[in-house]
Amino acid sequence: MLPAMLIAMLTAITVWWLLIQQLKEKPWTKQGVVPTSQETIWTSAPKVGLWVFLAVVSSLFGLFASAYMMRLHDAHGSLKSWQPLDEPSLLWINTVILVLASGAMQIARTRADRDDFDGLRRYFTGAGVLTVAFLVGQVLAWVQLNAAGAYGPGNPAYAFFILLTATHGLHMVGGLVVLGRTASRVWRGVAKLNVVGRSRIRQSVQLCTLYWHWLLLVWLGLFALLLST
Amino acid sequence: MAYVAIADRDHHLHDPTTFIEKYVWSQDHKVIAIQYGSVAIFVGLIALVLSLMMRLQIGFPGTFTFITPYKYYEFVTMHGMIMVIYLLTALFLGGFGNYLIPLMCGARDMVFPYMNMLSFWVYLVSVIVLLSSFFVPGGPTGAGWTLYPPQTVLEGTPGSQWGIVLMLASLAIFIVAFTMGGLNYVTTVLQARCRGMTLMRMPLSVWGIFVATILGLLAFPALLVAAIMMLLDRLIGTSFFMPALLSLGEQSGHEGGSPILFQHLFWFFGHPEVYIVALPAFGIVSDLLSTHARKNIFGYRMMVWAIIAIGALSFVVWAHHMYVSGMNPYFGFFFATTTLIIAVPTAIKVYNWVLTLWRGDLQMNIPNLFAIGFIFTFVHGGLTGLFLGNVTVDLPLSDTYFVIGHFHMVMGVSPVMVLFGAIYHWFPKLTGKMPNEILGRLHFWMTFLGTYAIYLPMHYLGILGMPRRYYAYGQTDFIPGSAHAVNEAITIAAIVVATAQVVFLINVFYSLWKGKPAGSNPWRATTLEWQTPQTPPVHGNWGPKLPVVYRWAYDYSVPGEKDDFIPQNEPPKGHHSLG
Numbered sequence: 188m189l190p191a192m193l194i195a196m197l198t199a200i201t202v203w204w205l206l207i208q209q210l211k212e213k214p215w216t217k218q219g220v221v222p223t224s225q226e227t228i229w230t231s232a233p234k235v236g237l238w239v240f241l242a243v244v245s246s247l248f249g250l251f252a253s254a255y256m257m258r259l260h261d262a263h264g265s266l267k268s269w270q271p272l273d274e275p276s277l278l279w280i281n282t283v284i285l286v287l288a289s290g291a292m293q294i295a296r297t298r299a300d301r302d303d304f305d306g307l308r309r310y311f312t313g314a315g316v317l318t319v320a321f322l323v324g325q326v327l328a329w330v331q332l333n334a335a336g337a338y339g340p341g342n343p344a345y346a347f348f349i350l351l352t353a354t355h356g357l358h359m360v361g362g363l364v365v366l367g368r369t370a371s372r373v374w375r376g377v378a379k380l381n382v383v384g385r386s387r388i389r390q391s392v393q394l395c396t397l398y399w400h401w402l403l404l405v406w407l408g409l410f411a412l413l414l415s416t
Numbered sequence: 417m418a419y420v421a422i423a424d425r426d427h428h429l430h431d432p433t434t435f436i437e438k439y440v441w442s443q444d445h446k447v448i449a450i451q452y453g454s455v456a457i458f459v460g461l462i463a464l465v466l467s468l469m470m471r472l473q474i475g476f477p478g479t480f481t482f483i484t485p486y487k488y489y490e491f492v493t494m495h496g497m498i499m500v501i502y503l504l505t506a507l508f509l510g511g512f513g514n515y516l517i518p519l520m521c522g523a524r525d526m527v528f529p530y531m532n533m534l535s536f537w538v539y540l541v542s543v544i545v546l547l548s549s550f551f552v553p554g555g556p557t558g559a560g561w562t563l564y565p566p567q568t569v570l571e572g573t574p575g576s577q578w579g580i581v582l583m584l585a586s587l588a589i590f591i592v593a594f595t596m597g598g599l600n601y602v603t604t605v606l607q608a609r610c611r612g613m614t615l616m617r618m619p620l621s622v623w624g625i626f627v628a629t630i631l632g633l634l635a636f637p638a639l640l641v642a643a644i645m646m647l648l649d650r651l652i653g654t655s656f657f658m659p660a661l662l663s664l665g666e667q668s669g670h671e672g673g674s675p676i677l678f679q680h681l682f683w684f685f686g687h688p689e690v691y692i693v694a695l696p697a698f699g700i701v702s703d704l705l706s707t708h709a710r711k712n713i714f715g716y717r718m719m720v721w722a723i724i725a726i727g728a729l730s731f732v733v734w735a736h737h738m739y740v741s742g743m744n745p746y747f748g749f750f751f752a753t754t755t756l757i758i759a760v761p762t763a764i765k766v767y768n769w770v771l772t773l774w775r776g777d778l779q780m781n782i783p784n785l786f787a788i789g790f791i792f793t794f795v796h797g798g799l800t801g802l803f804l805g806n807v808t809v810d811l812p813l814s815d816t817y818f819v820i821g822h823f824h825m826v827m828g829v830s831p832v833m834v835l836f837g838a839i840y841h842w843f844p845k846l847t848g849k850m851p852n853e854i855l856g857r858l859h860f861w862m863t864f865l866g867t868y869a870i871y872l873p874m875h876y877l878g879i880l881g882m883p884r885r886y887y888a889y890g891q892t893d894f895i896p897g898s899a900h901a902v903n904e905a906i907t908i909a910a911i912v913v914a915t916a917q918v919v920f921l922i923n924v925f926y927s928l929w930k931g932k933p934a935g936s937n938p939w940r941a942t943t944l945e946w947q948t949p950q951t952p953p954v955h956g957n958w959g960p961k962l963p964v965v966y967r968w969a970y971d972y973s974v975p976g977e978k979d980d981f982i983p984q985n986e987p988p989k990g991h992h993s994l995g
Contacts, residue, residue: 212616214716214968219988232527232607239602239633243595247637250684254641254677258656261674268655268671341671346654350645 237394241401244358248405251354252412255347259416270342271416275331281324282410288317289403296396299389307392308373314399315366318359325352344416351409355402362398369395431955443529444955445514448536450846452510455536459543460503461917466495468914475907477888485887486574489558492885493575494546496561497583500689501590502543504831508696509594509632510539512838513601513625515846519945520622522610522963522985524956526600535600538593546586552578560885562682565657565675569650571664580650584643591636591643601629610944612965616720617984619943619969620713623720624699627727628692635688635731642681649673679741683734690827691730695723697834698765701787703969704837705769707941708784709776710980712970714768722761729758739807740814748807755805759798766795777973777980782856783939786837789864790830797826800875815885818878821871829867836863836920843924844938848951849931855923862916869909873902940981943969947983966991 259269291314298306329349332338338345369391380388432438442448469491473483483491514532518525526532549556558574559567567573568580575583605626609618618626645656649670657678658670706713713719735743735751769791778784800822803809813819836859843851881894889895937946949959963985971982 212614214614214616215712215970217967219966219991232603235606236528236599236603239599240595243599243633243637246634247640250638250641250681254645254656254681257677257680258674261677268660268673340648340652340654341669343655343673346648346656350648354644 233390233394234397237397241398244401244405248351248354248409251351252408255351255412258343258347268341269344270338272332272338272344272348272413273335274348274413275328277324277328277331278410278413281321281328282406284317284321284324285403285406288314288321289399291317292396292399296392299392302385304373308370311366311370311373311392315363315370318363318366318399322356322359325356328352348413351413355406355409358402358405362395362402365391365398366395441533443525443533445518445526445529445532446846446953448532449511449513449515451536452506452514452539453512455540455543456503456507456511459498459547460507462547463495463498463503464914464917466491466498468910470495471907471910473887475904475910486558487555488887489560489885490556490574490579493558493561493563493583494550494556498546499828500561500693501587502546504693504827504835505594505632505689506539507835508693508831509601509625509629510536510597512621512696512700513597513629515842516621516945517601517604517625518608519948519953519957520619520943520969521605521608522613522944522958522965523604523608524958524962527604527608528600531596532600535593535597538589538596542586542589542593545582545589549575549579549582549586552582555579557583562679562686563646564682565646565649565673565678566659566661566668566670569646569658570668581647584647584650587643588640588647591640594632594636598629598633601625602633610962610965613944613984616717617965617968620699620702620716620719620723621696622699623723624695624697624702627723628695631688631695631727631730632692635685635692638681638685642678642685645681646678676738676741679738680735683737684731686737687734688727688730691726693827693831695727697790697831698723698726700838701790701834702765702769702772703943704783704787704834704841705772706970706972707841707939708779708781708787709773710779710972711772711776712972714771714774715764716968716970718764719768722764725761726758729754729761733758736805736810739810752805752807756802759802759805762798766791766798779939781840781939782851782853782860783837783841785857785860785864786833786840789860790833790837793825793833793864793867794830796872797822797824797830801826812881813878815883816878817874817882817884820884821874821878824867824871824874829871833864836860839924841939842945843927844934844951845945845948846952847928847931848934849927850934850938851927851931852923855919855926859916859919859923862919863913866909866913866916870906870913873906877902937983940979942971942981942983944984947985 261269291310295307295310295314298304298310329352332345332348340346369388372388372391432442432444438444439447442451469480469483470488472480473488514526517523546556554575554577556575557563557568557579559576559580563580563583569576573580605618605622645654648654649656649658653669655670655673657675658668658673659675660670660672661668702713702719733751733754735747736755739748739751773788800818804813804819804822840851840856843849877899880896880899882889882899889900934951936948936951939946944963944965945953947963948957964987965984966987967982967984969984971984973980974982
């Protein structure tokens with residue numbers, strides 16, 4: 188449970204740090220002060236929502252990783268059914284593709300910030316295509332492992348491999364749905380949009396970028412975990 | 417979109433017009449709260465009937481022949497799971513969270529109303545999937561609410577064919593629903609508070625719901641991980657949790673999974689779950705006591721810090737549920753220590769509730785009766801927790817009726833007392849009508865005394881060594897005849913308590929029909945939900961202008977003031993209203 192506890196602790200420290208700024212107040216001594224400005228708050232609500240969601244996602248993967256390590260620990264002890272995998276080298280190529288997707292997303296974001304919507308279209312599409320390529324690559328890795336033939340569902344190393352990659356892939360698919368919705372708005376023509384419409388697109392791209400970077404980090408963590416055994 | 421939640425507006429923006437938009441596919445947090453609440457209470461009543469079936473069997477074994485051992489275990493399992501997840505979690509967070517957060521924070525709605533609507537409908541799907549297990553071959557799972565492998569999946573356990581699959585699927589769906597709702601609750605609290613509503617001016621109800629939601633968002637993934645892995649063990653023969661073993665004389669197909677791993681995952685969710693239920697109850701009861709004692713809550717800042725501390729500590733106590741599963745003795749020491757430490761902030765809260773009542777102008781109305789009743793039941797449940805938190809005392813008491821008495825007092829009866837107090841408290845705002853006083857008092861006393869009659873004797877049964885989870889005890893030397901008589905009495909008390917809930921339902925429907933008009937603020941409360949221009953509040957809550965908050969939520973009986981309460985949105989003397 189160590190990674191899960193670590194994540195819980197990190198979250199707690201972050202929340203603590205955020206709250207400590209405001210929890211010193213003695214509310215019964217203060218009256219009439221109006222410290223918040225409603226005009227500035229709402230624009231960041233989706234961002235806060237995404238951060239909270241990323242905390243949930245991290246908790247999920249942290250717990251999967253904890254389960255993996257505890258099961259592995261058992262494998263070294265009394266439960267002998269764990270047979271280490273020979274991970275396909277295709278996973279390295281997939282990882283590079285995902286890094287490129289994340290990079291493309293970052294460039295798309297900077298283009299959106301500069302109001303360069305042609306550039307945004309190019310890199311946004313590139314990021315989407317690279318992500319699909321990553322997912323196809325992951326499925327091919329499954330096929331390769333399966334073709335090797337030595338692994339069945341009874342081998343927890345194999346079962347964990349499929350489970351972790353599938354869960355990560357599903358999160359990427361969810362991201363692609365949001366990316367697709369944003370891309371369709373971009374393709375329909377940004378020129379027709381007013382200032383609010385443009386700023387919303389900018390925000391969607393920012394949030395997609397954050398999500399992609401986060402899932403890249405998650406994948407790097409999972410990949411390291413899978414390779415370490 | 418998010419901006420709808422907190423924008424001033426001089427016209428009705430996207431207000432629903434059709435019946436379907438208003439009451440079915442509604443994105444209004446108040447309607448969603450009622451939808452959540454209604455479904456939760458409906459399944460809760462099913463769970464109540466299931467518990468009666470169990471009690472009939474224990475009190476009068478052999479009399480009700482339709483309760484077979486098979487069915488008995490199904491009733492036990494479904495009762496537990498429904499009460500903990502589908503009633504308490506859903507009603508506190510989906511019901512009260514939805515209703516109170518925007519109103520108490522001065523927002524028009526949740527920040528993501530569409531997702532909020534989806535949250536309810538996905539919750540409903542999870543309930544339907546769960547209840548459908550009553551109608552599949554083999555019936556619902558009878559593995560006990562903790563669903564421990566390997567017996568959960570093995571032939572011979574009730575519902576091992578489809579019941580367990582539906583249970584796990586339902587839990588996974590519930591977690592999706594909860595996550596959608598939870599994202600809303602947290603983001604709304606952080607982002608959509610009206611002007612002047614600093615974190616330290618928020619009512620404790622919001623604090624409790626807020627921190628409980630964070631716990632839920634971080635802890636429910638553990639249950640999701642466990643559910644997915646067990647589903648795979650059951651459906652495609654993986655061996656995450658299932659060890660190699662002989663089942664019914666034959667080698668099972670599994671190759672050596674770890675049942676203990678499931679227990680760790682389950683309780684990493686399971687213990688924070690206690691506080692996911694308890695923290696909203698702590699928050700709500702604080703507001704009830706303060707309002708009806710006409711006094712500010714004692715130690716507001718400590719109350720906030722205690723909520724946060726309890727939430728953080730709740731993640732490092734899970735293995736105290738696993739003392740008998742076998743663990744390194746140092747782990748036992750660690751978890752016993754953290755368990756006892758969590759009693760400190762909890763005790764702070766109890767002292768502060770009592771000190772809030774001290775020399776207050778107590779209004780002994782129905783919500784206050786339930787709130788004070790909660791202090792009693794919670795102290796009893798909490799104190800017995802100290803016994804079970806210690807490894808050496810837990811070992812002999814584990815799996816006895818002492819445990820049942822403990823956890824029902826602390827996380828069954830206590831939160832339910834708060835739920836009832838809260839329903840009576842906010843019923844006037846929800847409906848515009850007052851609940852019937854006589855029926856409400858009858859409901860309280862039957863429930864309060866009745867639950868004591870049920871659970872107090874269980875502690876004695878537990879100390880006698882009477883094991884839990886048994887279908888029938890037969891003639892056993894160490895269980896004296898008097899214990900059987902006590903069991904009969906407990907069953908009769910359970911029937912009385914169940915009848916009291918019928919009184920509650922009658923009260924709800926009767927008061928809806930013939931209740932006295934409540935007015936906008938019948939309890940003379942300070943918090944924002946009582947200051948809405950209309951009662952019940954309409955879509956958008958606040959009319960054209962959002963409220964502005966000038967003070968904390970507990971200005972009761974302020975010396976020198978004309979009234980014994982000052983609403984949060986009332987400007988101090990000499991200030992002009994900004995609202």
